[in-house]
Amino acid sequence: MKKSAFWLLSLLLVMSVFLAACSGGGEKASTEKEPKDDGKASGEAQEGGTVTFGYTQPFKGVLSYAYYEGEDDANALQFMHEGLLKVNDELISEPNLADYELSEDKTKLTFKLKQGVKWHDGEELTAEDMEFAWYLIADPTYEGARFANVAMIKGAQEYKDGKAETIEGIKVIDDYTIEVTVTEPSVNLLENIWVYPEPKHHYGDISSKELPDSDQIRKTPIGVGPFKVKNIVPGEMIEFERFDDYWQGPAKLDGVVYKIIDGSLAQGLVQNGEIDVIEAPKDQWEAIKALDNVNPVEADAMSYSYIAFDWGHYDTKKGVVVSDNKKFQNKSLRHAMAHAIDRQAFIDGFANGLGKPLNTPFPSVSWAKIDDSEINQYEYDPEKAKKLLDEAGYVDKDGDGFREDPEGKPFTINFDAMAGAETSEARAQFILQSWQEVGLNAKLNGGSLKDFNLFYDTIEADDPSVETFMGAWGLANDPDPAGIWLSTDKWNMWRWYSEKSDELIKKGITFPEDASKDVTEHRQEVYNEWQKLVNEELPIIFFEQRVDPWAINKRVGGVKVTPFGTDEFHKWHIVE
């Protein structure tokens, strides 16, 4: 299927050229005559109307934050439910449905719920609903992936293991107050702890295991958000209508339609108005951006791609990475390979400019990102790359055009990348050629790209043929690099072991010794040091940070785009 996408796209392009040539010409001319619309939605805001939000993968219909898994369901949930806290523009958690208070010793967190927040069925949100959500997730039969978000609550692990009847650390004080005790103080507790309440009165006695398949979640889900579910057509469409008792006042729109479309049709459907708001497929962005009825918005995303060097393997018994691969231990080699690649040209050529080179694992939207002036930028410089290689002893001794390693043995580099996008092959060739141009004999591992599953299977199994590979990570709003970067992390895919790095990562989530010091400032200092380390050591080549393109029809106003998607749904409106 994916392979045919290339043909779909090329066909669509050819067709759009033809069709634009015969029908679109007149229209364009007429809009040029009256360029009064400056693109911004500045017209009069209207009450009512319906907006269609598009997505290109079918949704599963698990409409509960505790159980959903993919972006497909999250897109629907965002209209209908909210958490006690929300992430602000600085990517820091702030009060939403509840205020919070942290005790002196940082182990007791008290939420004070706003009064009068209503579920869609008219019941009031209470502290029990939050308690209920934690119990659902810590339940021994719970099959979702969120346990990590309640594991810090005292007694949650015991409850999950069946050793305790209740969770010790949860205490409901009154209808609007709930207190949690955590096992140990943590700087990013607010970012990590689960804050989405679940409607206890609505779910009744259904067990945590049965809930994801229950009608309460699939057919009549409720939340406290600005829109309530009116109609669900499985896998295809969800219709929402305004919830008049929304705690921030009723939304401006009458309703929202969440509609699934085929990605290859995005441009056409945005053009003819069937879809109002959509994260546009990157390969169609050039065309969609140019549409007359579209406000294009480009938002920095919390994700980055990288080219990793293989450092060794994961010792499953000890649960730690072992950097025993000698091949890429030479730092000059790694630096040279980074300097050899023109990342900006890559972004312009393959992603319609939707991306920016980055040099640390923190995208620029993260508050913890170090100032660019303090780190090496690894700008494109093939001459410098060649010089570095020469100095490190990687020179061409047998005259075949490729460098040998310092011992004079042939030096080849296997490269792995994922298949899937229509430009995947060309992207991989771009990287290979960049390295070949500075005299490194790089080739595709096994002669072809790997599909997503095979790619990660091969890498996770530490297959000896893997030497360099291109991957990507999406990140949470808290900058803590644990989970990917610690030497004990299984997802430390490149198997880089560094005591210094481990130490800094762990220090990054501690409170400053000097209690008067600002926590964020303290963490910033630690993370700056850590970024300098990985930037200099370059265990992976940091490649580009992503930019998400959003197409928003000019008739829709008030749409806020964040690194994680769209927001402020109750303020969306139709522009006259």
Place this chain on the structure above:
Amino acid sequence: MGDLFSKEYKFNQRINFCLVRGMEMLQYTIRRLIGMIPIIFLISVVVFTLAKLMPGDALSGKIDPLNSDPEYIEEMREQMGLNDPIPVQYVRWMSGVVQGDFGDSFVHKRPVMELIGDRLPNTIILGISALLITYLLAFLMGRYSGRFAYSMGDYLISAFNYLALAIPSFVAALVAIYVFAINLGWVPASGSIGSGVEAGTLEYYLSKAKHTVLPAIVLGAMATAAYTQFLRNDMIESSRKDYVRTARAKGTKESAIYNKHILRNSIIPIVTLLGFDIANLFGGAIITETIFTYPGIGYLFVESVNARDYSVMMAIAMMLTILTLIGNLVADLLYGLVDPRIRLS
């Protein structure tokens, strides 16, 4: 008296013949059904093996620090039995299948049979509409081609048929969407139902029809080649038969010869092709459904393969296998019914 006797005798003989024939068919059907069991078993092994040979599983897609962690993935693999030896997994799966339980979908978090049951109506509506379009077009074109064989019109029809056969369905689907949905705006581009309609109302059924018509035409009109050429060739062959010559000699009108005598005889064998369409009907159109975002079995199948949702994927594959086998049996039985000369053995 003698006349009556012979009539009765003939009648008895006919009943006898029907009885014998009926027994024969029943026997044959039972034998074929029994013969299917080892085939289904073998295919189940193949389907299971191929599924397991695919790299990755439903949890590979969860490599995402934002939403899960390695401990969770490992725990779920263990819980779902993905770490067990392959034969153990096969026996577990098969013992469920025999009892009609295809397990739960990991991705959708619900029983596979429910999931398929939800999608089937859409697929069947689309399948039947497409089939009707195919039959109608093929009948009209085949009749014309058969009657005016080797004429300009015949060649044009052949050209269209083979062109339609050669054009990949995603190309046809995209062109159709671009022209009729996006540029002309006659029909919606995707989905199986419009927003804001209430189930059960007239508007609802109209919306349903409006959403189905374009994919049905794309599916139906592109698949006429086999039927058209089959009908055409049969008609040409029939037109050379003795009874046709007799009819001509008696001065029967040419149109009556074709429309009554030949067509009636030539249509019969085509009816038997119906058997082969059964599996197609339920299997859905993988590519067409995906492009039209039409939530049927084909779409579900693609989705499941991409997400490595084995239980759904294997259930659909098994369902299609069984339907294909049954379809073949039905086709053979229909042959026997319409043409008593064919012996079932």
